[in-house]
Amino acid sequence: MTVEFPTRKGTLIAVDDVSFDLQPGEILGVVGESGAGKSMTGYAIIGLLDRPGRIAGGRIELDGERIDNLPPEKMRRFRGRRIGAIFQDPLTSLNPLLRISDQIIETIRTHMDMDERQARARTLELLNEVGIPAAAERMDEYPHQFSGGMRQRIVIALALAANPQLIIADEPTTALDVSIQAQIIRLLKRLCKDHDTAIMLITHDMGVIAEAADRVAVMYAGRIVELGPVRDVIKDAKHPYTKGLMDSIPAIGQDVRVLAQIKGAMPRLNAIPPGCSFNPRCPQAMDRCRVERPELITQGASAVACWLFAEEEAGVGVA
Amino acid sequence: MALLEDQNEARGSSAGPLLRVRGLKRYFDVSPPLLNRLFEGGKEQIVKAVDGVSFDIKRGETFALVGESGCGKSTVARLIVGLYDPTAGSIEFGGTDLAKIKRRRDISATRGRMQMIFQDPFASLNPRWRVAAIVAEPIRYRQLLNGRAAITERVNELLTQVGLSPSDAEKYPHEFSGGQRQRISIARALAGNPEFLVCDEPTSALDVSVQAQILNLMKELQTNLGLTYLFISHDLAVVYHISTEVGVMYLGRLCEWAETKALFSNPRHPYTRLLLDTIPDLEMTGRERLPVAGEVPSPINPPSGCAFHPRCPHANERCQRERPELKTAGGARVACHAVEEGRIPAS
Numbered sequence: 145m146t147v148e149f150p151t152r153k154g155t156l157i158a159v160d161d162v163s164f165d166l167q168p169g170e171i172l173g174v175v176g177e178s179g180a181g182k183s184m185t186g187y188a189i190i191g192l193l194d195r196p197g198r199i200a201g202g203r204i205e206l207d208g209e210r211i212d213n214l215p216p217e218k219m220r221r222f223r224g225r226r227i228g229a230i231f232q233d234p235l236t237s238l239n240p241l242l243r244i245s246d247q248i249i250e251t252i253r254t255h256m257d258m259d260e261r262q263a264r265a266r267t268l269e270l271l272n273e274v275g276i277p278a279a280a281e282r283m284d285e286y287p288h289q290f291s292g293g294m295r296q297r298i299v300i301a302l303a304l305a306a307n308p309q310l311i312i313a314d315e316p317t318t319a320l321d322v323s324i325q326a327q328i329i330r331l332l333k334r335l336c337k338d339h340d341t342a343i344m345l346i347t348h349d350m351g352v353i354a355e356a357a358d359r360v361a362v363m364y365a366g367r368i369v370e371l372g373p374v375r376d377v378i379k380d381a382k383h384p385y386t387k388g389l390m391d392s393i394p395a396i397g398q399d400v401r402v403l404a405q406i407k408g409a410m411p412r413l414n415a416i417p418p419g420c421s422f423n424p425r426c427p428q429a430m431d432r433c434r435v436e437r438p439e440l441i442t443q444g445a446s447a448v449a450c451w452l453f454a455e456e457e458a459g460v461g462v463a
Numbered sequence: 464m465a466l467l468e469d470q471n472e473a474r475g476s477s478a479g480p481l482l483r484v485r486g487l488k489r490y491f492d493v494s495p496p497l498l499n500r501l502f503e504g505g506k507e508q509i510v511k512a513v514d515g516v517s518f519d520i521k522r523g524e525t526f527a528l529v530g531e532s533g534c535g536k537s538t539v540a541r542l543i544v545g546l547y548d549p550t551a552g553s554i555e556f557g558g559t560d561l562a563k564i565k566r567r568r569d570i571s572a573t574r575g576r577m578q579m580i581f582q583d584p585f586a587s588l589n590p591r592w593r594v595a596a597i598v599a600e601p602i603r604y605r606q607l608l609n610g611r612a613a614i615t616e617r618v619n620e621l622l623t624q625v626g627l628s629p630s631d632a633e634k635y636p637h638e639f640s641g642g643q644r645q646r647i648s649i650a651r652a653l654a655g656n657p658e659f660l661v662c663d664e665p666t667s668a669l670d671v672s673v674q675a676q677i678l679n680l681m682k683e684l685q686t687n688l689g690l691t692y693l694f695i696s697h698d699l700a701v702v703y704h705i706s707t708e709v710g711v712m713y714l715g716r717l718c719e720w721a722e723t724k725a726l727f728s729n730p731r732h733p734y735t736r737l738l739l740d741t742i743p744d745l746e747m748t749g750r751e752r753l754p755v756a757g758e759v760p761s762p763i764n765p766p767s768g769c770a771f772h773p774r775c776p777h778a779n780e781r782c783q784r785e786r787p788e789l790k791t792a793g794g795a796r797v798a799c800h801a802v803e804e805g806r807i808p809a810s
Binding site: 177178292321322323325326348349350351352354355388389392393394395396397400401402403404405406409 | 531532640641642643670671672673674675676678679682697699700701703704705727737738741742743759
């Protein structure tokens with residue numbers, strides 16, 4: 145899949161030829177730094193790209209059905225019914241003027257064939273499921289009457305309202321305190337198991353990924369540079385970028401005077417270097433990296449887009 | 464004897480802690496307006512954002528304040544640099560009580576010895592000023608240098624010191640990434656030759672690889688320039704890496720104050736233990752994070768006694784009734800009845 149932003153100064157490619165799949169009941173973590181294209185990938189899947197952004201190539205299939213070329217009206221029904229979304233800031237994803245019960249009931253009735261009474265019963269059920277205490281009394285309150293952690297639970301209930309097959313969670317815990325973060329991750333993991341829902345968890349926080357995800361995709365400058373089981377990627381990172389990223393995270397109990405740092409910064413979208421986009425910052429860059437772009441190469445259970453691994457395997461492109 | 468102590472006080476500027484905070488309080492009035500109170504019977508409401516905090520920061524060291532949102536850590540930072548006036552308590556800087564300096568010139572001179580770095584490098588730099596003007600502002604304001612050439616030279620030196628190039632001086636803030644902007648903020652803070660920097664979540668808005676660069680820069684500057692830091696953060700891994708001592712705050716009070724290594728290897732206060740248990744596990748040991756019951760209560764209406772008692776597994780009747788004070792317990796200072804009575808088994 146490719147996402148482009150045509151601008152006056154030329155077309156910016158925000159997501160460049162990204163491919164992955166998600167199994168039911170699986171949590172796929174997508175990590176990367178700001179501007180890596182991880183949120184864009186998520187928005188493209190739910191069809192919420194801001195203009196003038198558009199999907200320029202590739203295809204998105206949900207349960208065997210192609211969804212990237214649906215007309216807007218059909219996509220609107222699809223979204224919510226089969227794909228749910230959880231965003232970073234729970235306060236902006238809830239309407240401050242409506243009671244939370246009304247917001248959830250509206251969502252349920254838009255997507256499911258239920259009358260007001262049934263929808264209200266389902267709302268209560270959902271709120272109980274996401275762990276809102278005294279849900280029966282509190283469901284008629286307004287969003288501002290809840291704390292940040294509780295609001296995020298409500299947003300999760302809203303995303304679950306129509307029993308979607310896929311949930312896109314964009315930085316769902318970033319705005320929360322660590323102790324609340326632990327509660328929300330636990331909740332997401334449980335829901336994923338109970339409902340057999342696939343979750344695409346987009347975050348910059350490796351800690352969250354380590355705890356929640358089954359597999360992880362590391363993104364850099366619009367491309368996936370490494371994709372594999374979470375344990376392999378975190379414990380034994382292969383791509384030089386993933387390695388650098390892991391080393392730059394300070395760890396408790398580890399006494400280092402100077403943190404390892406990746407020199408430089410991620411290139412801007414209008415100045416992505418030729419060849420491997422990481423080559424100017426890569427400590428192991430070779431001549432080939434500067435001219436030829438690496439595709440994902442299978443390495444054990446993972447796949448890595450790096451020429452360092454090209455010789456060992458005959459170059460089985462997964463992309 | 465008293466004379467000796469006086470002499471020590473006078474020399475305190477070199478021997479004692481650089482910053483000494485005692486019983487610091489800051490209350491905010493959040494009552495509804497008076498007329499509403501008269502007609503609707505609303506009550507006066509006071510938020511005790513900081514409610515009796517005491518700590519020292521030694522010269523050349525880094526003291527970290529940690530806690531969840533709303534615990535008052537940023538308010539402490541703002542009180543120290545003088546953005547708020549304390550409701551009660553004292554802040555001594557280099558042996559002088561900041562509240563007792565009366566002459567305007569002296570206030571300005573003392574304040575110049577401390578600077579602040581803010582969390583959001585996008586909001587803390589004026590977008591319409593060139594970097595040169597931003598960095599030179601403290602120099603011009605305090606008239607530290609005269610003459611355009613001298614100022615330009617100093618700005619270039621500062622930019623080089625924080626890892627930027629002198630040619631960046633002519634650019635505007637929007638031309639820089641978040642990490643580079645934070646470097647500009649640091650250069651501006653250093654422009655007034657401060658001894659003490661108050662850093663309020665300086666890396667929270669940055670990506671991890673950039674965070675590593677900024678933390679390394681801060682450590683390097685500390686060694687080279689002999690700076691003292693107050694470092695506010697909610698990220699315990701960052702705190703472990705950068706600080707020498709840590710104070711843990713909960714609802715406006717300090718619940719534990721200890722050396723960094725001691726705090727992480729042997730946390731005493733139940734809240735500190737809770738915080739440490741909630742750190743995501745990067746080592747993939749399969750350890751389940753301890754599910755923490757409840758959330759931080761509202762500071763408008765804090766629980767009686769120890770503010771942490773509703774969430775504490777060791778709370779008893781005394782904790783509900785009596786507020787614990789900070790007491791020394793084996794190298795650390797802990798405000799907890801259960802620790803004092805030895806009710807908590809060592810972990």
